[in-house]
Amino acid sequence: MGRAIGFVFGIAVYAFFFVVFLYSIGFVGNLLVPKTIDSGAAGPLAMAIIVNLALLSLFAVQHSVMARPAFKRAWTRLIPAYLERTIYVLLSSVVLAVIYAFWQPMPTVIWSVPDGLATYSLLALFWAGWLIVLVSTFLISHFDLFGLSQIFANLRQRPFKGAPFRKHLFYRLVRHPMMTGFMIAFWAAPVMTVGHLLFAVVTTAYMVIAVYRFEEKDLIAEIGDEYLEYRKEAGAFLPKLRRREPASQPGE
Ligand SMILES: C[S@@+](CC[C@H](N)C(=O)[O-])C[C@H]1O[C@@H](n2cnc3c(N)ncnc32)[C@H](O)[C@@H]1O
Numbered sequence: 001m002g003r004a005i006g007f008v009f010g011i012a013v014y015a016f017f018f019v020v021f022l023y024s025i026g027f028v029g030n031l032l033v034p035k036t037i038d039s040g041a042a043g044p045l046a047m048a049i050i051v052n053l054a055l056l057s058l059f060a061v062q063h064s065v066m067a068r069p070a071f072k073r074a075w076t077r078l079i080p081a082y083l084e085r086t087i088y089v090l091l092s093s094v095v096l097a098v099i100y101a102f103w104q105p106m107p108t109v110i111w112s113v114p115d116g117l118a119t120y121s122l123l124a125l126f127w128a129g130w131l132i133v134l135v136s137t138f139l140i141s142h143f144d145l146f147g148l149s150q151i152f153a154n155l156r157q158r159p160f161k162g163a164p165f166r167k168h169l170f171y172r173l174v175r176h177p178m179m180t181g182f183m184i185a186f187w188a189a190p191v192m193t194v195g196h197l198l199f200a201v202v203t204t205a206y207m208v209i210a211v212y213r214f215e216e217k218d219l220i221a222e223i224g225d226e227y228l229e230y231r232k233e234a235g236a237f238l239p240k241l242r243r244r245e246p247a248s249q250p251g252e
Helices: 002-029 045-065 069-075 081-102 117-140 148-155 177-187 194-223 225-233
Strands: 109-112 191-193
Touching (some): 002 081, 002 117, 002 148, 045 081, 045 194, 081 148, 117 177, 177 194, 194 225
Antiparallel strands (some): 109 191
16 A cells, blocks of 8 residues: 555656656746746845845755765665655755746846847757757666656565666766756757856756866766766766877788
């Protein structure tokens, strides 16, 4: 009975996450959803900056603290281990929903590209960014990342074996394609307002810090030399430029 409830809870959390993910696209892209990054009446600028920075900090703290191995070890003494990822996904989604609900618009326009090719190119980049994010989750293991494999293994009373370390497709070129996708989606805006720029700058800074300060340290501790070698082969967010080998001379 407990296992079935855990399974239904995990599925419900995944459905909630997916709605929040779709809302994120609308929020950042000013598309379809009722509240977007630029919608609503603007209040005092200083207050908007304080509120928005507090909201983004809330996400950074929740997302980074709960992902640390030491936190997970302590946390899983209080909750069933198979629900750890599900609860992480739930709280991350709730914090994102809070950000979208309380975000303060800062509508001064920084840039606005002319209609036509420039706008279409940025919109294509915007959608490409989100697609890279989604595809990357499947390249690692979508169902592990969002807790579904864990609740399914528990339902079947099987041990959960996490996904192996991956170095294929996007991950052959860059070590953090999901973050690259987010960065593209956040910066590729035909109309960039002060609020949107604040969001793009802070989230990009957070992703760079979180990757170098936390995620890669954990990966090196877990995988060791293989990850250190991988760092030489693939760039963090952009593919490495490879120097062409000089053509060998006759007789060499
Ligand atoms: C939200 S994902 C982001 C992955 C990566 N930073 C990216 O941007 O594509 C974070 C999880 O992916 C795992 N991860 C990172 N690189 C991986 C790889 N190459 N293969 C398998 N798992 C990986 C980390 O251990 C962490 O649990």
